Amino acid sequence: MFSPMENKKSESGSRKYSIPEEIMCDIFSRLPVDSLMRFKCLSKFYNSLVSDPSFIDIHQSHSIFRPHKIKILARSKDKNIFYTIEQQAEHKKPIVIEEFDGTICHNFHYVNGLFCLWSTKELPPSIYNPITGIAEYLPSPSFINDDLTHNYYSFGFEPNEKKFKILMSSDPQINGSRHWVLTLGSSESWREIKSAPCSLLQLTGGEICIKGVIYFVGIHNKRRCIVAFNIRMENFRIISLWDVFDFFMPRKFYHDLVEVEGKLAIIDRSRCNMGEMDLMVLQSCETEEWVKHIIIFSDALCSSLKTLDFFCSSTPDGEIVCIFDQRNLILFYDLKKKSWREIKITELADKLEIVGIYSQANNLLPCIYC
Numbered sequence: 001m002f003s004p005m006e007n008k009k010s011e012s013g014s015r016k017y018s019i020p021e022e023i024m025c026d027i028f029s030r031l032p033v034d035s036l037m038r039f040k041c042l043s044k045f046y047n048s049l050v051s052d053p054s055f056i057d058i059h060q061s062h063s064i065f066r067p068h069k070i071k072i073l074a075r076s077k078d079k080n081i082f083y084t085i086e087q088q089a090e091h092k093k094p095i096v097i098e099e100f101d102g103t104i105c106h107n108f109h110y111v112n113g114l115f116c117l118w119s120t121k122e123l124p125p126s127i128y129n130p131i132t133g134i135a136e137y138l139p140s141p142s143f144i145n146d147d148l149t150h151n152y153y154s155f156g157f158e159p160n161e162k163k164f165k166i167l168m169s170s171d172p173q174i175n176g177s178r179h180w181v182l183t184l185g186s187s188e189s190w191r192e193i194k195s196a197p198c199s200l201l202q203l204t205g206g207e208i209c210i211k212g213v214i215y216f217v218g219i220h221n222k223r224r225c226i227v228a229f230n231i232r233m234e235n236f237r238i239i240s241l242w243d244v245f246d247f248f249m250p251r252k253f254y255h256d257l258v259e260v261e262g263k264l265a266i267i268d269r270s271r272c273n274m275g276e277m278d279l280m281v282l283q284s285c286e287t288e289e290w291v292k293h294i295i296i297f298s299d300a301l302c303s304s305l306k307t308l309d310f311f312c313s314s315t316p317d318g319e320i321v322c323i324f325d326q327r328n329l330i331l332f333y334d335l336k337k338k339s340w341r342e343i344k345i346t347e348l349a350d351k352l353e354i355v356g357i358y359s360q361a362n363n364l365l366p367c368i369y370c
Helices: 020-027 032-037 044-051 052-062 298-307
Strands: 008-010 013-015 069-076 080-088 091-099 107-111 114-119 124-131 134-137 152-160 163-168 179-182 191-193 209-211 214-219 224-231 235-239 255-260 262-268 278-284 291-296 311-314 319-324 329-334 338-344 352-360
Touching: 020 044, 020 052, 032 044, 044 052, 107 152, 107 352, 114 152, 152 209, 152 214, 209 255, 209 262, 214 255, 255 311, 319 352
Parallel strands: none
Antiparallel strands: 008 013, 069 080, 069 352, 080 091, 107 114, 114 124, 124 134, 152 163, 163 179, 179 191, 209 214, 214 224, 224 235, 255 262, 262 278, 278 291, 311 319, 319 329, 329 338
């Protein structure tokens, strides 16, 4: 523990020795977040230091060099409870299950250390910090009074201004396509934004935030597309998909949005029964250029792919993740080495299902909000 040294007495009397504040600040800025949260409870000085905005900036600059801690997110099949499972790298298996706040929710978004938990008919959504264990409800939209209203939420972080924002979109089948924004931690209420194209319809699920932009799947001019919402500017951009066939056809959507080396990418699972799937990486929003990569499954997996449903995600290290809930199986694919590694989640109870993975944030910024 780093704390002021005890008083030492000498023949000439008593003198107090302590570590200079600049040295303590440097030491603390290199500690993990969970350790710093414990130090906050020891004294007013530690609490003030850890909460200082300038210290948070220094700690964040050091955090980029810390290894990412990947955790698995599971949900109870019969209760509104989420769990996190920590994967211990040397054993390659989960060792801890922690209970989330029992908020009623069916959807989640994880961005830069915070969860947004919500359901389409439950108002309001909540923000949950897995480091502090605190969950806070967002203010209810005062302009929505209809109990039958369905709303969809997207959660994002703007790195330059260091702001979290929640985008709320109404169900276009009920109230038309309308959008509101709430800035986390501000005194503002929900603000309606008018920058969305009038013909834009939002599809639920699959949202991802990359470098201050929230991407989700939408429908524009009766065709499926990618919608990019700039968090700082609060405006929308329509990005065309790479194919020419009509994406509006009411068929199962076999696509997952992931991040690859800081770029938006889409995994097309429609050909997984053939032992492969396509990875389409968006090179530029301006040119709307997509580059295709083919991911090939091993022969041992091909038979399973024909009978089991799965979905895909990605890690901060650039690995593609395939999650098979029915078998509690997770596959990691290294794009550079073109190799697979497998993790079997044996500790999960029968009533739990894997719903995703996330990388625990190594910075203090989320702890300001809850």
